[in-house]
Amino acid sequence: MFFSSPPPAPASASAAAPEESPRASGGWLARLRSGLKRSSDTLSSGLKNVFARRTLDQAALEELEDLLIQADLGPKPAARLVKDLGATRLDKTVTDAEVRAILAESLASILAPCAKPLEIDPTKKPFVVLMVGVNGNGKTTTVGKLAHGYREQGLSVLLAAADTFRAAAVEQLVAWGERTGCPVVVGPPKGDAAAVAFRAYEQARAEGRDLLLVDTAGRLHTHDNLMQELAKIGRVLKKIDPEAPHATLLVLDATTGQNAHAQVETFKALTPISGLIVTKLDGSAKGGVLVALADRFGLPIVAVGVGEGVSDLRPFDATAFARALVGLEDDRQSKQELDMSCRGDEEPST
Amino acid sequence: MFEGLNTKLGAIFDRLGRRGVISEGDITDALREARVALLEADVALSVVKDFTVKVKERALGQDVLRSVAPGQQVIKIAHDALLDMLGTTAEPLNINVAPPAVVLMLGLQGSGKTTTAAKVARFLQGTQRRKVLLASLDVRRPAAQEQLAVLAEHVGVASLPIVPGQDPLGITRRALQAARQEGFDVLILDTAGRLAVDEDLMAEAAAIRDLAQPHEKLLVLDAMTGQDALTTATHFHAKVGVTGLVLTRLDGDARGGAALSLRAVTGCPIKFLGTGEKVEALEVYHPDRLADRILGMGDVVSLVEKAAATVDKTEAEAMATKMFTGGFDLNDLAKQLRQVRKMGGLSSLLGFLPGVGKIKDQLKAANVDDRVIARQEAIILSMTLKERRDASLLGASRKRRIAKGAGVEVQDVNRLLKQFFEMEKTLRQVRRKMGPGGLAGLMGGGVSDDPDKVLARLKRGF
Ligand SMILES: Nc1nc2c(ncn2[C@@H]2O[C@H](COP(=O)(O)OP(=O)(O)OP(=O)(O)O)[C@@H](O)[C@H]2O)c(=O)[nH]1
Ligand SMILES: Nc1nc2c(ncn2[C@@H]2O[C@H](COP(=O)(O)OP(=O)(O)OP(=O)(O)O)[C@@H](O)[C@H]2O)c(=O)[nH]1
Ligand SMILES: [Mg+2]
Ligand SMILES: [Mg+2]
Numbered sequence: 001m002f003f004s005s006p007p008p009a010p011a012s013a014s015a016a017a018p019e020e021s022p023r024a025s026g027g028w029l030a031r032l033r034s035g036l037k038r039s040s041d042t043l044s045s046g047l048k049n050v051f052a053r054r055t056l057d058q059a060a061l062e063e064l065e066d067l068l069i070q071a072d073l074g075p076k077p078a079a080r081l082v083k084d085l086g087a088t089r090l091d092k093t094v095t096d097a098e099v100r101a102i103l104a105e106s107l108a109s110i111l112a113p114c115a116k117p118l119e120i121d122p123t124k125k126p127f128v129v130l131m132v133g134v135n136g137n138g139k140t141t142t143v144g145k146l147a148h149g150y151r152e153q154g155l156s157v158l159l160a161a162a163d164t165f166r167a168a169a170v171e172q173l174v175a176w177g178e179r180t181g182c183p184v185v186v187g188p189p190k191g192d193a194a195a196v197a198f199r200a201y202e203q204a205r206a207e208g209r210d211l212l213l214v215d216t217a218g219r220l221h222t223h224d225n226l227m228q229e230l231a232k233i234g235r236v237l238k239k240i241d242p243e244a245p246h247a248t249l250l251v252l253d254a255t256t257g258q259n260a261h262a263q264v265e266t267f268k269a270l271t272p273i274s275g276l277i278v279t280k281l282d283g284s285a286k287g288g289v290l291v292a293l294a295d296r297f298g299l300p301i302v303a304v305g306v307g308e309g310v311s312d313l314r315p316f317d318a319t320a321f322a323r324a325l326v327g328l329e330d331d332r333q334s335k336q337e338l339d340m341s342c343r344g345d346e347e348p349s350t
Numbered sequence: 351m352f353e354g355l356n357t358k359l360g361a362i363f364d365r366l367g368r369r370g371v372i373s374e375g376d377i378t379d380a381l382r383e384a385r386v387a388l389l390e391a392d393v394a395l396s397v398v399k400d401f402t403v404k405v406k407e408r409a410l411g412q413d414v415l416r417s418v419a420p421g422q423q424v425i426k427i428a429h430d431a432l433l434d435m436l437g438t439t440a441e442p443l444n445i446n447v448a449p450p451a452v453v454l455m456l457g458l459q460g461s462g463k464t465t466t467a468a469k470v471a472r473f474l475q476g477t478q479r480r481k482v483l484l485a486s487l488d489v490r491r492p493a494a495q496e497q498l499a500v501l502a503e504h505v506g507v508a509s510l511p512i513v514p515g516q517d518p519l520g521i522t523r524r525a526l527q528a529a530r531q532e533g534f535d536v537l538i539l540d541t542a543g544r545l546a547v548d549e550d551l552m553a554e555a556a557a558i559r560d561l562a563q564p565h566e567k568l569l570v571l572d573a574m575t576g577q578d579a580l581t582t583a584t585h586f587h588a589k590v591g592v593t594g595l596v597l598t599r600l601d602g603d604a605r606g607g608a609a610l611s612l613r614a615v616t617g618c619p620i621k622f623l624g625t626g627e628k629v630e631a632l633e634v635y636h637p638d639r640l641a642d643r644i645l646g647m648g649d650v651v652s653l654v655e656k657a658a659a660t661v662d663k664t665e666a667e668a669m670a671t672k673m674f675t676g677g678f679d680l681n682d683l684a685k686q687l688r689q690v691r692k693m694g695g696l697s698s699l700l701g702f703l704p705g706v707g708k709i710k711d712q713l714k715a716a717n718v719d720d721r722v723i724a725r726q727e728a729i730i731l732s733m734t735l736k737e738r739r740d741a742s743l744l745g746a747s748r749k750r751r752i753a754k755g756a757g758v759e760v761q762d763v764n765r766l767l768k769q770f771f772e773m774e775k776t777l778r779q780v781r782r783k784m785g786p787g788g789l790a791g792l793m794g795g796g797v798s799d800d801p802d803k804v805l806a807r808l809k810r811g812f
Contacts, residue, residue: 066395069389069395069577070395070577071577072576072577072578074389074390075385075386075389075390076386076390134574134599134602135460135462135599135627136459136460136461136462136572137460138459138460165627166497166627167496167497167498167500167501167504168493168494168496168497168499168500169493169497171492171493171496171497172491172492172493172494172497174493175492175493176492179492218627220599220601220602221602221603222601222602222603223601253460253572253574255458255572255575255576255578255582256572256574256575256576257392257574257575257576257577257578257579257607257608258390258391258392258576258605259392259574259602259603259604259605260574262603280458280459280460280545282545283458283545283546283547283578284545284546284547284578284581284582284585285575285576285577285578285581286577286578289576308459308490308491
């Protein structure tokens with residue numbers, strides 16, 4: 001899988017931009033762990049206080065529910081999870097670690113079916129990926145990261161700058177093109193986004209490219225006209241291949257709370273979504289809304305973003321995510337497990 | 351904005367308010383529902399807890415439950431508790447200092463700093479006639495400096511020339527110097543997005559602050575942010591210091607709970623709201639008006655103000671009387687359409703009114719939008735006075751004549767009439783919400799000519 005390839009030597013483009021996050025020294029596994037760790041710090045310390053040697057009584061359960069809410073699971077899913085936990089364990093004495101393990105397991109069992117990488121169908125030349133989502137959540141950066149990953153795998157990648165609206169959005173993608181060594185198709189400023197996508201598709205076909213990544217403008221799902229513009233991009237691509245775009249990836253920002261539900265719902269209603277990419281998991285936001293989203297929509301979570309550098313994209317590992325969410329990455333055993341589960345990912349999956 | 355939360359809380363407390371007798375259990379139930387509604391709106395858990403504890407304490411403390419209108423009292427208590435959380439004063443940008451006033455934009459990646467910097471620059475230069483300089487210290491994100499330069503040009507504000515390879519502190523020094531030498535009133539410094547937990551970048555932000563000595567440090571936060579709003583605000587406040595908040599993307603359907611969390615955690619006022627991608631989409635924020643709106647009571651102050659600014663007082667008063675006491679006809683509608691148009695459209699008007707979230711949706715469904723208002727006016731003006739007074743006179747042939755006169759299709763006339771009846775219904779509903787006698791009833795019989803009195807009355811009444 002592309003995300004697992006070793007970090008590359010920094011590209012020569014844009015010296016000022018960070019190729020890696022500053023704290024990224026210890027290799028990608030360390031980074032994953034530190035990213036997830038931060039996500040779970042609050043939750044983790046909270047849990048420790050609550051559950052060190054005590055009965056799992058109503059008060060303890062309520063505190064547990066609070067911790068899940070603070071991780072953005074949403075009040076109702078949090079209540080349900082804790083109720084289930086209580087049903088089996090109420091009034092038993094449990095240790096801190098036990099409660100966490102049980103909780104992590106139930107979280108992981110919800111998330112696991114969604115941990116699916118993006119499958120690139122090699123018979124499509126190019127395989128067209130459309131990147132969509134609300135403003136500022138990391139679409140362009142993720143296009144850059146994907147371009148880097150797939151190029152490392154030896155695919156020939158073309159980028160399409162179909163955000164013709166935002167100031168310097170094109171320049172931003174062009175910089176990513178330079179950084180990753182992928183050409184970028186651009187159109188005139190404020191021009192027609194669909195026309196850029198169409199032209200890029202034609203060019204990618206003519207050049208025999210493996211992959212076309214189409215970056216689109218950020219749009220709030222509540223703006224009908226902008227959603228229609230997105231639908232138009234899809235329609236125009238279909239003129240070349242009725243099956244295009246072959247994948248539409250919805251980017252979600254991990255800092256987003258319960259509004260993520262409305263985002264997924266609305267984008268999904270407009271166009272089939274092949275998978276989600278969750279960005280900014282290197283921050284303090286916990287991304288717990290993913291649990292409810294997984295439960296409700298069952299969409300594949302194809303990757304997570306853990307930084308601003310080219311190689312800060314990771315496969316989504318449900319167990320590691322769930323365990324980290326409840327603060328289980330600290331002990332040695334889970335570290336080993338995390339190691340193992342990540343090592344498994346290094347085998348190419350396609 | 352805040353509509354989801356508004357509708358939910360409104361419904362919860364509405365139920366309570368309609369009861370003659372309430373028990374402690376009723377309050378507990380209502381607060382449990384309110385807790386879920388607030389959490390689903392992404393209000394930080396600790397803030398929600400403070401709110402429910404406070405309301406419950408106060409509701410059970412005094413002789414509330416035994417009073418004449420206990421439900422109303424509880425609503426007032428909830429309202430006051432929200433106000434406590436939001437603060438009561440609207441504070442303008444602190445730029446009345448010896449120039450240049452320095453404004454530092456801070457926040458997580460992608461929250462809207464650069465866009466907001468341009469919006470604020472445009473606001474200060476346009477509305478407040480300040481000479482503004484924009485400078486980007488973002489050397490991390492590709493094309494970030496170009497983005498600000500493009501936006502600056504678009505809004506007609508000066509921006510510091512880009513010098514490749516310079517670090518944020520170097521740019522800051524250059525910007526300060528340029529601002530002083532070239533006589534700028536305000537210098538707005540846009541910074542790279544940074545995680546609140548990123549020690550290195552937070553230290554960089556602190557260094558920029560120490561060098562620039564900003565008069566305003568604005569934390570820009572996405573209105574869709576979840577529980578992390580609390581963590582982020584706490585960190586930025588602790589490490590760099592925040593003087594004001596900006597909430598962006600309120601043009602979406604986020605319930606905006608972060609607004610409550612932010613204010614509660616930092617104690618800083620929210621100063622601006624971002625309501626779109628375009629540079630005009632910026633609103634000055636009124637913290638004191640939000641509680642009403644969140645509880646579904648409508649932003650009556652804004653309504654009254656807006657009315658005062660656009661329509662003359664007697665007309666406004668007459669309109670209010672008609673709207674709240676009933677008995678208006680197509681003639682009044684035409685007059686109102688004109689006023690409504692001046693006040694920013696019907697939907698914006700209704701958004702200010704108490705408990706009309708749902709009704710507003712109905713109106714939207716009925717396609718009452720501002721573009722058709724002018725056409726509707728034309729239709730009404732093509733009617734005879736008699737017809738305007740009694741819409742039921744309008745049969746097929748009259749409609750054809752009117753359509754011809756107004757240069758529209760008969761179905762447009764039909765649509766207008768449908769909307770008119772729809773509106774009659776709406777106003778009936780509003781009146782019902784306001785109790786017997788409508789607004790007049792609230793005010794003890796006569797329509798007051800003093801908006802402040804009306805307001806005070808409304809607040810007490812709800
Ligand atoms: N820390 C962190 N920052 C990220 C990540 N992904 C993106 N970013 C940052 O988030 C900001 C916005 O990213 P963009 O890629 O421009 O987002 P976008 O969705 O293309 O934005 P619009 O096109 O304006 O809608 C930039 O500062 C990125 O560097 C991530 O995984 N972690
Ligand atoms: N719908 C909407 N979009 C907004 C608003 N404010 C900003 N945006 C959009 O959000 C995206 C990110 O805005 P930026 O101003 O680049 O955000 P930033 O905080 O400077 O991002 P970084 O510098 O990467 O940290 C862009 O697509 C903006 O057009 C708003 O109020 N509403
Ligand atoms: Mg983009
Ligand atoms: Mg920026």
